[in-house]
Amino acid sequence: MIRVGVVGALGYGARELIRLLGMHPEAELVAAADLESGKRLDEVLPSFGKITDVVTEPFDAEALAGKCDVVFIAVPGTKSMAIGAALRAAKIKTIDQGPDFRLKDTAAFAKYYKTEHTAPHLLDEAVYGMAPFYREAIRKAELIAAPGCYVMSALVPLKPLADVLDPGYPVIMNAISGISGAGRAAHEAFHFPEMNENLKAYKVAVHQHTPEIEQELGNRVPVQFAPHVGPYTRGILSTITVRLTEDVDLAERYACYADEPFIRVLGEGKLAEIRNVRASNFCDFGWVIDERTGHLIIVSAIDNLCGGTAGMAVQSMNIMFGLDERCGLTYGGMAP
């Protein structure tokens, strides 16, 4: 059994990780570090009653290294740099579910996250935890930067087209996220009566996942990203409009995903829906070609907490520890 620790146990990314570990046949949660230390996890999160009896503890990298085989970090963005550095200093395998180790360009990090990077020495070591593209590196990695949720929904359909994206024509990406993406902190903007039956855009043109998408597409094409938040809890639907420099056979381009366990290519005219990926590790996508305009419009869907965060992270863990990649992740979409 892989002994798993988690730092930041009460946030939504951590809760999803704990939920997944409850069913994982080869891994178990053995430690949880959080501010409310000294309490049973299931006292604070009653949904885990009779699932775990772990008691939260203050963060101590050495202590975690002593009893865990791997530690997941699930804290808000910019808070994992220091934690990750401490864990790596303690020589424990680390999987960061946050953004701190994703961008190779510290200037871009500073610009989008409004703070300097405090552990740039780890950026070379950090492997981008997107199994379809970095499987071999993940196998040997000691530090994983799990991809951003929006990024996942963009890269899966776009990466196989990276060389034919028209550099003179930004990728237009409109995405709508469920509100769990905003995290667990109560805020007037996400108070139920304010957000129910509501829908809005936010951080248009300045969202911090923009440089991450651009980086992974080779920094050839700008990404015009307009994120939205809608009245539901889980899932991201991304609608991406691109112009290609040449005619390509899309089915052939996407044939690379035939054996990917968690990517489902729906094909032309078949558009992804959130319900089919809800609470699962899948990324679905399909597309439409508009002969009138020459545009390719792709619609992709993921569950932002599972396939977009904790599920992807567990998939990386499975690879790091030589397990079947699908281990503990074979639920279909929860529909309904």
Place this chain on the structure above:
Amino acid sequence: MIRVGVVGALGYGARELIRLLGMHPEAELVAAADLESGKRLDEVLPSFGKITDVVTEPFDAEALAGKCDVVFIAVPGTKSMAIGAALRAAKIKTIDQGPDFRLKDTAAFAKYYKTEHTAPHLLDEAVYGMAPFYREAIRKAELIAAPGCYVMSALVPLKPLADVLDPGYPVIMNAISGISGAGRAAHEAFHFPEMNENLKAYKVAVHQHTPEIEQELGNRVPVQFAPHVGPYTRGILSTITVRLTEDVDLAERYACYADEPFIRVLGEGKLAEIRNVRASNFCDFGWVIDERTGHLIIVSAIDNLCGGTAGMAVQSMNIMFGLDERCGLTYGGMAP
């Protein structure tokens, strides 16, 4: 009191009209034609108990002309051509909430609605019922074609920019509608457990509101329209990405709306939300300019049933009958 009739009384567009008329100080519902004729409206639609005692009747244009000052048509698309023709033959003022009299180009109508137009002789007479742009024509009109819901959310921000939209660069419009836009007919796709917590695109690049937007923008620029439907009942949020041929002062361009009673220009950096227009006749919009890409991204919001359908239609009625345009429409957005 203006005596109002409605044809197709049970659909959502009609229900919203009846709801609005319940509060209108100068108009009242006196007749309702529908298939389930012979029943009290409030028996079929119990939300209108003690609001109306109208009994539904079979459609008879002459009969309606005899007792109404104006008749609204609220039937599914392609079903109002014949009804409108009969009503106009009976010389009754007619407001069609559906699409049949909006497109001037019958070829485009046939292409997008998959049927030939049967009353093309009325297309010249039909006035597009968008008060901000056709107020004078509406005043004298006998036949109004109320705009499509998506169209409303596009034209309000785009029409003042029509001359500076880059013709080589399609308008990219992503919009998300509440499910009431799909009408009242039960269908597996809109069964509550299928659509709750779900979100999906549909009719990407082929939606019938596309040529209507293009027509009203002067057919200079193609519109790349990706409609979506999300897990809420009312409202449309449209995110529109455009490239302009020259720098313009947007505040100046939009100054034309200062006295429009139902258009609220939020300004730069202020993005519209559905909650602020819910159950109201308002169209809100704001925008972001991305210096990196040179794009202008506009976000607009309407209530698809009120500001996008029945409210707009009532506004036209007010103008046709010489009332204050705001009469019966001065509710703020229902938030919460």
Place this chain on the structure above:
Amino acid sequence: MIRVGVVGALGYGARELIRLLGMHPEAELVAAADLESGKRLDEVLPSFGKITDVVTEPFDAEALAGKCDVVFIAVPGTKSMAIGAALRAAKIKTIDQGPDFRLKDTAAFAKYYKTEHTAPHLLDEAVYGMAPFYREAIRKAELIAAPGCYVMSALVPLKPLADVLDPGYPVIMNAISGISGAGRAAHEAFHFPEMNENLKAYKVAVHQHTPEIEQELGNRVPVQFAPHVGPYTRGILSTITVRLTEDVDLAERYACYADEPFIRVLGEGKLAEIRNVRASNFCDFGWVIDERTGHLIIVSAIDNLCGGTAGMAVQSMNIMFGLDERCGLTYGGMAP
């Protein structure tokens, strides 16, 4: 025109009042007192753009009395005692949408609201603002205590049966409220992802509306009240199980409501639904008699913000000022 002031302009009860006044043909909002004074109301509440240009001001009873014909209080429970006292001292007609002036028994007030009443001298003067039962007193009232939302849904069906409720058998009332009932303050319990798809009971057997229902039923029968909150914004559905001491003809008992403008008696076997009263001032109810157990089970529905709070308050205002009671309140239920 009746000049209306409101104290506590940003809460949900006040917002609904302002929304209703936007359409009221004989009343208009002229003043709004709130903590965030000095700001335009529509800056803080953008849903009211182009509806009101009132600027919020600090609370000053004399100032309000100078420019208003009536002032509504819309502040959290226990906060209106002092405000109401100041307003009455300034001799201005006052309508309190909160609970402070409802209970005649100050001991019950202290027990359920955990604080002593600071203005008991006003309790005699205060008229319970439930038009169907206190219409004549309202007409002459200077101080109205608008009923609690849950209470409204209970009293309408129960009051005509008060004399035949079995005193040895508590009224069992289970009610579910939309989350707007919890007010506008953000709190983890009502953070969208926590409450969406959730449902829970709260304050079972200790809710402060219990003594109010009991008082209005003559304090003959205990009320066993279990309130719940569910994943929607507006509306209360109450399911009430009672045992009667004798067979009564319910249709006859409820005939008293035939001319009530906002009470709709659905009859036996017809159960109320929230959708039919949404955003309206109506209270609907119907019932089932279970021959097996001898129980009468009543299901009633209101909109907690309109029929349960602001709508009722406006109805009282209409009566106080000699207007048609229905004035500004004749919307049917918003379905959908």
Place this chain on the structure above:
Amino acid sequence: MIRVGVVGALGYGARELIRLLGMHPEAELVAAADLESGKRLDEVLPSFGKITDVVTEPFDAEALAGKCDVVFIAVPGTKSMAIGAALRAAKIKTIDQGPDFRLKDTAAFAKYYKTEHTAPHLLDEAVYGMAPFYREAIRKAELIAAPGCYVMSALVPLKPLADVLDPGYPVIMNAISGISGAGRAAHEAFHFPEMNENLKAYKVAVHQHTPEIEQELGNRVPVQFAPHVGPYTRGILSTITVRLTEDVDLAERYACYADEPFIRVLGEGKLAEIRNVRASNFCDFGWVIDERTGHLIIVSAIDNLCGGTAGMAVQSMNIMFGLDERCGLTYGGMAP
């Protein structure tokens, strides 16, 4: 590996079963019988792409018996009698997720289900699939009748109190179910815009789960059951008001559940919420004692599709096949 077949593969109960089997380490879906035979399951239910490649087939009891170790029936009520009889004739272990084999009293069945029972010879053999109470019988069973969803939420808290329920005082049970409980068939009543933001009662005093609860409580006390449906997909919250004949120590009564893997006794003053059991096999409950009335009010929560249907059925399968009861069911509640 246990080879599992399912009859009625497209309904919500079956979908949940298939979802659970996707993660079950000791069981796999090998056959699915349904009307739309000849299609891949994942073509009809795209949420199961890359999870199963089973092709649906027409129902044939012998064929299923030849390739399965156990067959689950997931068809609408009254449709499983014939299927169950055929499966038992083919000597295959059978787990019926529907109601047909639950009631021992065929007269009650005929009354509540409006049809005669066609396989009464199987009622003796059928074991009620509620592990906490019938574990030993389940171990040896060949035919399981999995409990009704509402029933589960009632019996868990009530069964340990069965002997002290006051026979002169009906159990008052108000329950609210998510809309998935209504099944997958589209119907105007459950069309998204009709049911969103809505809440209603149905089948008050006549719901078919009533006699099932009464049977399992020993037919000593009548149950006054008012079911409701609310605007969410999954979960049942039941609020149950009872009077006991004597003071009992509830903690002691409920100590029997200490080792039950899927029952969580929250204790006095702690009320269950749907979010904590969502998508899990748990039943949570807590209670309040009202000194004023002498009533005990219990609030319990389950997920109607998992803990209330498929999860319970899988738990029975685990017991029948000698597996750890928790096998494949150890997810915590999905919150959020």
